[in-house]
Amino acid sequence: xxxxxFSLRDRLIRLGSGTKKTPFVTLRLVEVRxxxxxxxYLTNVLDPTALPPYVVADLYRRRWRIEDAFNTVKRLLGLxxxxxxxxxxxxxxxxGTWLFYAVLVDLGDAVADELxxxxxxxxxxxxxxxxxxxxxxxxxxxxxxxxxxxxxxxNQDLGIVKRQRKPNMKLIVAPFPDKxxxxxGFFFQPSSQTPLTTTSQP
Numbered sequence: 001x002x003x004x005x006f007s008l009r010d011r012l013i014r015l016g017s018g019t020k021k022t023p024f025v026t027l028r029l030v031e032v033r034x035x036x037x038x039x040x041y042l043t044n045v046l047d048p049t050a051l052p053p054y055v056v057a058d059l060y061r062r063r064w065r066i067e068d069a070f071n072t073v074k075r076l077l078g079l080x081x082x083x084x085x086x087x088x089x090x091x092x093x094x095x096g097t098w099l100f101y102a103v104l105v106d107l108g109d110a111v112a113d114e115l116x117x118x119x120x121x122x123x124x125x126x127x128x129x130x131x132x133x134x135x136x137x138x139x140x141x142x143x144x145x146x147x148x149x150x151x152x153x154x155n156q157d158l159g160i161v162k163r164q165r166k167p168n169m170k171l172i173v174a175p176f177p178d179k180x181x182x183x184x185g186f187f188f189q190p191s192s193q194t195p196l197t198t199t200s201q202p
Contacts (some may be wrong), residue, residue, distance in 0.1 A: 001048055009051045012046060030056045031081040073101050076125055104128060107146060111160060114151040126159040133158060 003010040009031040016024040030041045032052045041060050045051040074080040079097045082090055108122045115122075130150060137143035150160050 003048070003053060008053055010048055021059075028056075032057045038039055069101070073097055077101060092192065107150075110147045111150045114147050117161065120157055121162055121164075123160060123162050130155075130158040130160060 002187070009029075012026055013029045014024050014026050016022045018024050020026060026046065028043050028046050028048075030043065031038050032041070032054070033039075039057065041055050041056050043051065045056075051073050077097050077100060079094065081099055083093055084090065104124055104127065108121055108124050108127050111127065112119045112122045131146070133155075134143055134149050137149060143149040149155060150158065
């Protein structure tokens, strides 16, 4: 079941020239409209029921998490500088930094669950910086659990929850339309289109 609507196009395409060096390859092209701009995504998952088109776009957006992880580890946790030149020291620094990052992610995930928010809404940087404030409160006997401390309404000035920017448009990222909420059903209407064939010219 492919889609061809005002804001979404989902179809199969074929790339290559059909030769031994460049055989035909069938891929799936998903195009999502944002305002006046079309964003294109390619995937080798050809079945729309296995991977709905808006999920393709959502997964592509989440690819930056690995970049965010490296940015946090290098900029915030100081892995951009090596403390020693010995191999053992470098390995210990890398291992310790990534271990602390994993703990930080788990803490952020727990805070998100406590606040009933998605993980993307939590700032790992502000949790990291807020650990000092939790330590001071703990020393004064005012806090015992970091999760409860960061999720407390009186501590929201720490900036744990990211500020929401006003979106330019409303983009539906749900895997399937929700008819009860009035989500347009045309996004996943059957399409009788045939696969688009693209061949290279000699």
